[in-house]
Structure formats: C-alpha cells, structure tokens
Amino acid sequence: MSAQARAGTRAARFQAKLAATEAQLAGLELPASSGWLRRARENALLRLKAMGLPEKRDEYWRYTDPARLSGATVTPAKVFQITDESAVFDGIDRLKLVFVDGVFDAQASDVLALEGIEISRLADAGQRDIHWAQDLYGAIETEGQSPVARPMAVRNTALASDGVLIRVTGKPSKPVSIVYRRKSETADAVLHHVIRLEPGAEMTLLENGPVAARFSIDLEACIADGATLHHVRAQGRDHERSGITHLFARLGEKSVFKSFTMSANGAVLRNEAVIWLNGKGGSAHVAGAAMGDGAFHHDDTVFITHAAPDCESRQVFKKVLHNGAVSVFQGKILVKQIAQLTDGYQISQALLLGDNSQFLAKPELEIYADDVKCSHGSTSGELDPDQLFYLRSRGMPEAEAQGLLVLAFLAEAVDEIASEELAEEIRVRLAGWVNRHKA
Amino acid sequence: MLEIKNLHVKLEEEDKAILKGVDLTVEAGKVHAIMGPNGSGKSTLAYVLAGREGYEVTDGSAKLEGAELLDMEPEERAAAGMFLAFQYPVEIPGVGNMTFLRTAVNAQRKARGEDEMSSGDFLKAIRAKAKDLKIDAEMLKRPVNVGFSGGEKKRNEILQMAMLEPRMCILDETDSGLDVDAMKLVADGVNALRSTGRGFLVITHYQRLLDHIKPDVVHIMSEGRIIKSGGPELALEVEQNGYADILAEVQA
Numbered sequence: 001m002s003a004q005a006r007a008g009t010r011a012a013r014f015q016a017k018l019a020a021t022e023a024q025l026a027g028l029e030l031p032a033s034s035g036w037l038r039r040a041r042e043n044a045l046l047r048l049k050a051m052g053l054p055e056k057r058d059e060y061w062r063y064t065d066p067a068r069l070s071g072a073t074v075t076p077a078k079v080f081q082i083t084d085e086s087a088v089f090d091g092i093d094r095l096k097l098v099f100v101d102g103v104f105d106a107q108a109s110d111v112l113a114l115e116g117i118e119i120s121r122l123a124d125a126g127q128r129d130i131h132w133a134q135d136l137y138g139a140i141e142t143e144g145q146s147p148v149a150r151p152m153a154v155r156n157t158a159l160a161s162d163g164v165l166i167r168v169t170g171k172p173s174k175p176v177s178i179v180y181r182r183k184s185e186t187a188d189a190v191l192h193h194v195i196r197l198e199p200g201a202e203m204t205l206l207e208n209g210p211v212a213a214r215f216s217i218d219l220e221a222c223i224a225d226g227a228t229l230h231h232v233r234a235q236g237r238d239h240e241r242s243g244i245t246h247l248f249a250r251l252g253e254k255s256v257f258k259s260f261t262m263s264a265n266g267a268v269l270r271n272e273a274v275i276w277l278n279g280k281g282g283s284a285h286v287a288g289a290a291m292g293d294g295a296f297h298h299d300d301t302v303f304i305t306h307a308a309p310d311c312e313s314r315q316v317f318k319k320v321l322h323n324g325a326v327s328v329f330q331g332k333i334l335v336k337q338i339a340q341l342t343d344g345y346q347i348s349q350a351l352l353l354g355d356n357s358q359f360l361a362k363p364e365l366e367i368y369a370d371d372v373k374c375s376h377g378s379t380s381g382e383l384d385p386d387q388l389f390y391l392r393s394r395g396m397p398e399a400e401a402q403g404l405l406v407l408a409f410l411a412e413a414v415d416e417i418a419s420e421e422l423a424e425e426i427r428v429r430l431a432g433w434v435n436r437h438k439a
Numbered sequence: 440m441l442e443i444k445n446l447h448v449k450l451e452e453e454d455k456a457i458l459k460g461v462d463l464t465v466e467a468g469k470v471h472a473i474m475g476p477n478g479s480g481k482s483t484l485a486y487v488l489a490g491r492e493g494y495e496v497t498d499g500s501a502k503l504e505g506a507e508l509l510d511m512e513p514e515e516r517a518a519a520g521m522f523l524a525f526q527y528p529v530e531i532p533g534v535g536n537m538t539f540l541r542t543a544v545n546a547q548r549k550a551r552g553e554d555e556m557s558s559g560d561f562l563k564a565i566r567a568k569a570k571d572l573k574i575d576a577e578m579l580k581r582p583v584n585v586g587f588s589g590g591e592k593k594r595n596e597i598l599q600m601a602m603l604e605p606r607m608c609i610l611d612e613t614d615s616g617l618d619v620d621a622m623k624l625v626a627d628g629v630n631a632l633r634s635t636g637r638g639f640l641v642i643t644h645y646q647r648l649l650d651h652i653k654p655d656v657v658h659i660m661s662e663g664r665i666i667k668s669g670g671p672e673l674a675l676e677v678e679q680n681g682y683a684d685i686l687a688e689v690q691a
Contacts, residue, residue: 385492390529391539393489394599395517395547404542408533408582 102189116170253279626651
C-alpha cells in the first residue's frame with residue numbers, strides 16, 4: 001500500500017471513529033448543572049467528539065480492550081459481599097466521605113469539616129463561585145491530553161455527576177477518606193475529584209471500595225510548592241466490575257506526591273497516572289500491587305514528565321497473576337531538556353502462578369537532558385524454587401512458604417507507602433488475599 | 440539416629456547416577472565427618488536427605504530415628520528433626536530474618552502438635568543466641584541473607600540451627616568462604632549444640648574445620664560411595680597426603 005493510500009485509510013478510520021463516537025453520545029444528556037461546571041462539561045463534550053472514544057486499534061489501548069469501559073451499555077456485575085474481613089481503613093481515624101453507586105451519601109458520611117481543609121460536593125458546586133476549583137476542573141486533565149490522548153478522562157470530565165472538591169490550606173489532623181460502596185448490579189458511576197494543596201500544605205487521601213458495576217474516576221491534583229499529598233487506594237474485591245481511573249497530578253517546587261494502589265480482582269480495571277514535575281526538587285512516587293485470579297484484566301498506565309531540574313520519580317508495580325489472569329504495564333518517564341539531575345526509577349514485575357497468566361509490559365524512557373539517572377526494569381517469572389526449598393527445609397509447609405514469598409514479592413510496592421500504619425493495613429489485606437488464593 | 444542404607448540416587452533430568460550405594464549410620468551424640476574430592480556426591484547426599492527436588496532415589500533408605508525420611512516432604516523432615524546448614528544460604532528479599540525464623544519455629548511446633556512460642560519468649564531466645572554468634576539486631580531485621588557477607592550467611596545458618604533445635608544436623612561445607620575467625624565463631628556455635636541426643640554430619644573439604652569441631656568418625660567419600668571410615672586421624676591423613684593414596688589403597 002502506498003504512503004498516500006495508508007494516510008487515506010488512517011483518515012477514513014478516524015472519521016469512522018468520530019462518527020461512532022457521535023452516534024454513541026447522540027442521545028446523551030449531560031448531568032444537570034449550571035455556571036462554570038456546565039461550561040466545563042460542554043467544553044469536554046466538544047473535545048471528546050473531536051478526538052473520539054478509544055478503540056482497541058489505538059496504540060495506547062493495544063493491550064486492554066476499551067469497549068467495556070466506553071460502551072453505551074454497562075455490563076452487569078454482581079455485588080461481591082465481603083464477610084471475611086472488615087472494610088479497608090476501618091481502623092484508621094479519618095474524615096469519611098461515602099459514595100454509593102457513585103452518589104454522595106451525606107448520612108453515611110462525616111460532617112464535611114476539618115481544620116486546614118475546605119470540602120465541597122461537585123454535584124452542587126456549579127452555581128457557587130469556587131474560584132480555585134473552577135480553574136482546575138478539567139484543566140489538568142486537558143493538559144494530560146498531550147502527548148497522548150486520553151479520551152476516557154475527557155468523557156469523565158463531561159459526564160461526572162458527583163465528586164469532591166478539596167482545598168488544603170494547612171495540615172489536617174487526619175486523612176480524608178473516600179469510601180465507595182455499591183448496591184446496584186448495573187450502576188455506571190462517573191466521579192470527578194479536584195484537590196488543591198496550597199504551598200506547604202499536607203494531606204493524606206484514602207480511597208477504598210468497589211465503586212459501581214462500572215466506574216470512571218478522574219482525580220485532578222494541583223500540589224503547590226512545598227506541599228505533600230499522600231494517596232493510598234484499595235480498589236475492593238468485586239470480581240465482575242469494570243472501571244477506569246485517571247490520576248492527574250501537577251507538582252510545584254519541592255512538593256511531594258506519593259500514590260499507592262492495591263487492586264484485587266475485577267473484570268477490566270485500568271489505572272492511569274499522569275504526573276508532571278514542574279518545579280525544582282519535586283518528588284513523585286506511584287506504586288501498585290495488583291492481584292488477580294482467573295478472569296482478571298488489570299492495566300497500569302503511567303506517564304511521568306520531568307519538566308524541572310533536580311526531581312525524583314519512582315514507579316513500582318507488582319502483579320500476582322493466577323490461573324489466566326492478565327496484567328498490563330505501560331509506564332513512561334519523559335525527561336525534558338531542562339530537567340537536569342533527574343533521578344528516575346521504574347520497575348514492573350509480575351509473578352505468574354499457573355500456566356496461562358500473562359504480563360504485558362511496555363516500559364519507556366524518553367530523555368532530552370544529558371545529566372540524568374534513569375533506570376528501569378521489567379520481569380515476569382515464577383516463584384524461585386531455591387527460595388521455596390530453603391523455607392520448606394526450615395519447616396514451613398509449602399503453601400505457607402509460597403504465601404510468604406508472594407508477600408515478599410509485593411513488599412517493594414507496599415514499602416512506597418510513607419505511613420507505617422497504612423502500610424500495615426495494606427499488608428494485612430494482601431496477606432488475606434494471598435491466603436485465599438493459594439497457588 | 441540417622442541410618443542410611445544402600446542409597447542410590449540419580450539426577451531426575453538426566454541419566455546420571457550420583458550416589459551408588461551409600462551406607463552410613465550416625466549415632467545420637469556423635470559427630471561424623473564426610474570428606475572427599477569434588478564431585479564425589481557429598482552435597483548431593485545432604486540435599487537428598489533434606490528433600491530437595493531434582494533427584495531421584497532409585498534404591499535404598501534413609502531413616503531418622505526409624506522413620507523413613509525419603510517418604511517425607513522437606514517440611515515434614517524438618518519437623519521430624521532434620522536440619523541442613525546450606526553451603527549457599529539462599530537470599531530472600533522482602534522477608535525479614537526475624538519473621539522468617541519465627542514462622543519457621545512456629546511451623547515446626549505446630550507440625551509436632553506443640554503450642555506456638557510467644558513473641559516474648561521468642562525474642563528472648565533469639566537475642567541470647569544471636570549474641571553468642573555475634574549477630575547484631577540490625578542483621579536480624581534485614582531480609583534473609585540479603586546483603587550478608589559469606590561469614591554472616593554461615594552464622595545465620597547456625598543461628599537457625601540453634602533456634603530450631605534439630606536432632607540431626609547436616610553441615611554442608613559450612614567452612615567454605617570463611618576466614619579463620621569466622622570459622623572459629625561458627626565452630627563454637629556448633630560445639631555449643633553438641634549434646635547426647637543430637638547427631639551431626641559435617642561435610643567438608645578440609646581438615647581445618649575438624650580442628651574446631653572434633654569428629655568421632657571420619658568417612659571418605661568417592662564416586663558416590665563411602666570408601667573408607669576411621670577415627671579423626673583419617674582426616675589428618677587426607678590433609679597430609681591428599682586423597683590419591685586412599686583411593687589407590689581402596690582400589691588395590
């Protein structure tokens with residue numbers, strides 16, 4: 001095929017994609033709102049129509065089929081009743097915000113007041129002048145559309161019906177904890193949170209629970225100079241749900257962002273993180289521990305841009321895959337020319353337990369500065385027989401030895417959590433999962 | 440204590456016989472040493488007794504106090520009282536040394552139907568034993584064998600032996616890679632565990648270790664068999680003349 005013919009085919013495909021998107025969005029009503037929120041949503045809808053919903057053919061969606069995430073109908077998913085353990089973070093002193101099937105539940109939530117922060121609900125923010133949020137809602141997401149288009153994040157900006165807006169001015173005494181519960185087998189939750197940390201502020205954000213049969217969550221975070229945001233997320237244990245999340249974080253000088261996600265089970269689950277280190281001396285860590293048994297498709301897609309000198313970033317992703325579970329890692333470090341003395345690290349590893357499990361990894365480095373330190377690695381393998389024998393020779397039964405080694409494998413990711421209390425909470429959950437899913 | 444009869448072992452993956460009829464009995468309270476040239480099957484014997492995969496027993500038996508070891512899983516052998524100090528202790532990143540030891544101690548107790556050791560008792564015991572082996576608190580906290588020097592790894596093996604209190608201890612070239620001081624420390628650790636109810640099988644290339652851990656019986660192994668047994672003087676003979684004389688004498 002000639003170059004011209006190829007270009008012609010590409011253009012035709014793109015037109016078909018836009019037409020399909022247009023058709024799918026045709027009857028769609030944006031959530032009722034007014035003011036700045038209405039304008040941001042309309043703007044997002046236009047942007048989405050101009051870029052089209054993702055297709056499996058798109059390079060960025062090569063390993064994960066977006067159909068179930070972007071389709072007009074929700075694939076029903078049974079609610080998974082957890083009876084063998086308490087909800088994650090239950091023992092942690094926190095300010096709790098509860099969403100049920102994607103709708104804020106004021107009765108189940110704490111009073112939205114905590115010294116050092118201002119919290120509002122997105123659903124009724126449109127007619128209020130919340131200037132800081134107006135400036136950020138959809139704005140960081142828009143920045144995140146280049147160099148790679150993320151139409152699912154745009155779709156979220158257009159359709160999000162609820163969420164929280166949090167402005168942090170001090171150092172609140174306890175974490176803000178968003179709890180996602182679900183009751184419906186068909187609910188389609190679209191949530192959008194915006195967080196702004198003023199200079200020097202510090203907060204821990206927790207998220208946990210299965211959200212909905214299908215969900216999309218965008219989180220936009222603006223972390224000003226010297227501010228710190230800790231983020232620990234546990235995505236529930238529902239097997240049939242599907243979801244996509246986007247984490248957009250823009251970091252100022254000497255600011256810190258540390259995000260950890262634990263994912264267990266789920267039919268299709270994609271977590272994207274898009275981070276910019278825009279000020280000197282910033283630090284961004286994203287880590288994840290994912291565990292799947294059987295029909296599990298999990299995708300971590302990360303893009304970290306070093307746009308200032310002296311910054312550090314780490315990506316640490318560990319996956320435990322049983323019985324045909326599939327996991328994807330697409331991780332990129334982009335170091336701009338100005339970002340001298342960058343220290344970048346990226347590791348993605350999968351433990352394949354059972355013959356048909358699959359790990360698809362696409363680690364990427366793109367570096368334009370000359371004085372940088374960047375390392376990356378990606379491995380997949382089984383448990384080490386020598387380690388297993390060593391443990392058994394000391395008296396540990398095989399299953400117990402395997403469990404210990406699986407947890408050891410996950411440890412590097414969990415160690416990225418700064419708070420020992422939260423790390424321990426996650427370790428207990430991981431151990432529970434490992435015990436329930438023996439190799 | 441340990442009774443090995445006519446043990447024949449080949450590699451599972453290839454048709455290569457390694458042990459060709461080993462007979463050996465270690466009595467309770469005694470220290471037996473096995474010496475022999477490279478490739479004679481010493482380490483294979485240790486691994487087969489501990490239950491490592493990759494070997495196939497084609498004939499013979501190995502009993503620990505009357506129970507057939509070869510029918511047991513590695514963890515069952517450990518609970519029955521078998522312990523192998525590895526020639527190359529395995530590094531396990533992500534598992535703290537202390538957690539590893541406590542899990543092992545309690546797994547064995549559970550297998551024997553005993554109560555778990557309380558964390559207070561465990562800490563007290565491990566601190567005392569670690570101190571004797573000059574193992575500091577930092578080393579106990581680190582992941583198992585990760586970043587340990589050769590000497591530290593071997594001392595850590597002896598610490599495990601001291602905590603697990605096995606009845607039958609096999610030391611596979613525990614002296615390899617040790618300087619004189621480290622060897623002394625390890626030997627002291629082993630000697631402290633010598634008792635009337637416990638048997639030792641010490642595998643080594645050199646007489647040197649046997650200066651510190653005095654054996655009751657010395658065996659020479661060659662080509663998968665014990666070809667000669669004797670008192671401690673046999674080790675001295677090897678040290679002075681090498682294996683050639685003994686091999687020639689046996690073949691004659």
